[in-house]
Amino acid sequence: xxxxxxxxxxxxxxxxxxxxxxxxxxxxxxxxxxxxxxxxxxxxxxxxxxxxxxxxxxxxxxxxxxxxxxxxxxxxxxxxxxxxxxxxxxxxxxxxxxxxxxxxxxxxxxxxxxxxxxxxxxxxxxxxxxxxxxxxxxxxxxxxxxxxxxxxxxxxxxxxxxxxxxxxxxxxxxxxxxxxxxxxxxxxxxxxxxxxxxxxxxxxxxxxxxxxxxxxxxxxxxxxxxxxxxxxxxxxxxxxxxxxxxxxxxxxxxxxxxxxxxxxxxxxxxxxxxxxxxxxxxxxxxxxxxxxxxxxxxxxxxxxxxxxxxxxxxxxxxxxxxxxxxxxxxxxxxxxxxxxxxxxxxxxxxxxxxxxxxxxxxxxxxxxxxxxxxxxxxxxxxxxxxxxxxxxxxxxxxxxxxxxxxxxxxxxxxxxxxxxxxxxxxxxxxxxxxxxxxxxxxxxxxxxxxxxxxxxxxxxxxxxxxxxxxxxxxxxxxxxxxxxxxxxxxxxxxxxxxxxxxxxxxxxxxxxxxxxxxxxxxxxxxxxxxxxxxxxxxxxxxxxxxxxxxxxxxxxxxxxxxxxxxxxxx
Numbered sequence: 299x300x301x302x303x304x305x306x307x308x309x310x311x312x313x314x315x316x317x318x319x320x321x322x323x324x325x326x327x328x329x330x331x332x333x334x335x336x337x338x339x340x341x342x343x344x345x346x347x348x349x350x351x352x353x354x355x356x357x358x359x360x361x362x363x364x365x366x367x368x369x370x371x372x373x374x375x376x377x378x379x380x381x382x383x384x385x386x387x388x389x390x391x392x393x394x395x396x397x398x399x400x401x402x403x404x405x406x407x408x409x410x411x412x413x414x415x416x417x418x419x420x421x422x423x424x425x426x427x428x429x430x431x432x433x434x435x436x437x438x439x440x441x442x443x444x445x446x447x448x449x450x451x452x453x454x455x456x457x458x459x460x461x462x463x464x465x466x467x468x469x470x471x472x473x474x475x476x477x478x479x480x481x482x483x484x485x486x487x488x489x490x491x492x493x494x495x496x497x498x499x500x501x502x503x504x505x506x507x508x509x510x511x512x513x514x515x516x517x518x519x520x521x522x523x524x525x526x527x528x529x530x531x532x533x534x535x536x537x538x539x540x541x542x543x544x545x546x547x548x549x550x551x552x553x554x555x556x557x558x559x560x561x562x563x564x565x566x567x568x569x570x571x572x573x574x575x576x577x578x579x580x581x582x583x584x585x586x587x588x589x590x591x592x593x594x595x596x597x598x599x600x601x602x603x604x605x606x607x608x609x610x611x612x613x614x615x616x617x618x619x620x621x622x623x624x625x626x627x628x629x630x631x632x633x634x635x636x637x638x639x640x641x642x643x644x645x646x647x648x649x650x651x652x653x654x655x656x657x658x659x660x661x662x663x664x665x666x667x668x669x670x671x672x673x674x675x676x677x678x679x680x681x682x683x684x685x686x687x688x689x690x691x692x693x694x695x696x697x698x699x700x701x702x703x704x705x706x707x708x709x710x711x712x713x714x715x716x717x718x719x720x721x722x723x724x725x726x727x728x729x730x731x732x733x734x735x736x737x738x739x740x741x742x743x744x745x746x747x748x749x750x751x752x753x754x755x756x757x758x759x760x761x762x763x764x765x766x767x768x769x770x771x772x773x774x775x776x777x778x779x780x781x782x783x784x785x786x787x788x789x790x791x792x793x794x795x796x797x798x799x800x801x802x803x804x805x806x807x808x809x810x811x812x813x814x815x816x817x818x819x820x821x822x823x824x825x826x827x828x829x830x831x832x833x834x835x836x837x838x839x840x841x842x843x844x845x846x847x848x849x850x851x852x853x854x855x856x857x858x859x860x861x862x863x864x865x866x867x868x
Contacts, residue, residue, distance in 0.1 A: 370481020
């Protein structure tokens with residue numbers, strides 16, 4: 299492989315009793331035309347013989363340690379030798395053949411393109427991975443995300459890496475880093491603390507049958523636990539520095555185009571904390587997380603303040619009494635609680651005992667008659683509670699229409715949380731005839747179709763209907779209401795509001811009739827559409843005033859995003 303002149307890498311292979319595999323690993327790397335530093339970490343006689351034979355090969359430097367130092371000790375010794383020899387980067391490869399050589403070109407290319415970055419493999423496992431290893435890695439990832447206040451480190455235990463030597467030597471000289479299996483984790487966190495960017499490339503990792511593992515289940519776990527304790531307390535005084543590092547992306551893009559900070563990794567993290575520690579511990583951690591997000595999430599905080607200001611102004615005009623704790627932090631904290639509620643609903647932890655259903659008779663009639671209906675929801679409260687509504691009625695199929703490119707990933711996560719979930723997410727980019735036909739079939743089969751009515755179209759934002767909401771005109775999407783008229787199905791409203799006065803999770807679910815059939819006469823279509831949307835906005839306003847902190851449209855709801863050309867975004 300041709301190298302950039304200022305980019306002088308070497309392979310670094312720590313080796314402890316891998317005499318049976320080291321020659322094959324070196325042979326597989328020879329075509330890259332990159333020199334080797336092999337560290338003999340106090341190996342047995344058989345391995346020493348194999349390493350001595352390799353040391354005679356051109357481009358191989360053998361560094362022998364008199365006593366076993368552990369994997370971390372061997373890697374650190376190899377990096378220091380690479381620094382002495384003038385190499386700019388070391389590419390760490392394990393000696394047991396776990397790492398996929400086919401991923402090396404991607405790793406090297408990424409390192410050449412960003413020579414100041416640390417590039418690490420992000421493992422893609424096959425069925426050979428021991429489940430205990432997999433679960434243990436996930437627990438470590440959670441700690442690393444906490445210690446860095448970031449999801450930037452996607453995997454902290456993969457030994458397939460390209461280190462920038464000068465930056466790594468600086469960190470090694472500054473900190474006393476663990477010398478065994480804790481090294482791979484600690485070096486990433488420490489380098490992140492020192493401002494080094496860390497990028498990842500996917501790599502296939504296998505566990506060969508009969509492979510040698512030097513992981514001591516007791517002592518290595520003890521060392522890793524002690525390391526995480528030190529890193530956690532080391533993180534605390536660095537909080538201002540870590541927060542300052544966080545990049546802020548202030549965008550006026552349409553709501554659907556904004557990059558969600560609550561990524562799939564975040565959802566899985568929330569689920570893991572909830573499952574392992576329970577709701578009480580989760581709520582304590584949530585307060586700290588939301589304080590951080592309140593400080594760094596400028597867009598969400600600003601949108602919250604715009605909403606709360608409009609809400610308070612309208613309530614004052616109408617002489618409506620509001621709760622006293624209405625501020626942007628409490629608003630974001632309420633959103634965090636609702637994210638947990640969504641996960642719990644997906645997981646199946648809620649049933650009708652957690653709900654007080656207002657409109658029970660109408661709901662029961664629909665179930666008994668196996669009637670297909672269109673349900674209009676919103677981003678007020680928790681619409682996923684319809685999952686809890688349908689748990690006792692196995693024949694009820696609920697379809698949620700979602701206008702976002704993230705729907706497919708959310709659907710995957712939801713199925714992972716609960717494979718038996720009856721809630722099916724349908725991803726659409728626009729409301730066309732094919733969508734109407736699909737949903738018509740589901741209605742005819744007695745299924746429920748859920749769609750939110752309070753966010754403008756992702757593809758045709760200008761196709762909005764303005765209606766008064768909290769005392770000021772706001773744009774609502776025309777699509778859901780046009781769809782309802784085409785389907786000619788009964789329309790109901792659903793609002794699921796958490797009862798924050800209850801010590802245990804409890805929700806008020808308001809299930810109310812909206813229209814037997816939405817009719818939009820051709821000659822009076824616009825006027826009829828405006829009336830229907832205003833009726834929806836009135837009910838949304840009514841329930842928003844009941845639970846003002848459970849409104850989760852974190853963008854300026856009363857404006858469009860100023861997209862110059864809707865067609866450009868189709």
